[in-house]
Amino acid sequence: MSKxxxxxxxxxxxxxxxxxxxxVDHLYNLANFYFQKISWDEAxxxxxxxxxxxSSFKKFEILEKIGDCHFESKDYELEKVLDAYKSxxxxxKDPLDIAHSHIYIKLGxxxxxxxxxxxxxxxxxxxx
Numbered sequence: 001m002s003k004x005x006x007x008x009x010x011x012x013x014x015x016x017x018x019x020x021x022x023x024v025d026h027l028y029n030l031a032n033f034y035f036q037k038i039s040w041d042e043a044x045x046x047x048x049x050x051x052x053x054x055s056s057f058k059k060f061e062i063l064e065k066i067g068d069c070h071f072e073s074k075d076y077e078l079e080k081v082l083d084a085y086k087s088x089x090x091x092x093k094d095p096l097d098i099a100h101s102h103i104y105i106k107l108g109x110x111x112x113x114x115x116x117x118x119x120x121x122x123x124x125x126x127x128x
Contacts, residue, residue: 063091
């Protein structure tokens with residue numbers, strides 16, 4: 001994919017959001033564009049807006065991506081990461097859901113990043 005087509009895609013997606021600022025589909029497409037470019041700080045506000053407009057829209061994916069963006073952000077804040085990932089666990093009522101293990105691992109990495117190793121080990125253990 002050339003830089004020109006990527007820039008064109010971004011321009012088109014931004015225009016769609018500008019024309020339809022409450023469209024979760026358009027916001028989702030733009031957020032995913034930035035997420036795939038590893039532009040966490042650009043993806044995050046669109047993901048948050050999706051959540052604010054319609055918290056049922058791809059809720060597990062949106063919450064997880066919000067947590068991922070906070071985790072990767074240059075302004076890393078542990079509480080925001082934990083809130084997002086814990087929300088995924090709370091929203092998913094089935095404790096046997098395979099997503100739980102995946103989220104516990106991400107919680108463990110968040111604690112590990114902050115050098116809270118006892119908490120990290122607890123999360124990794126819960127992932128088993």
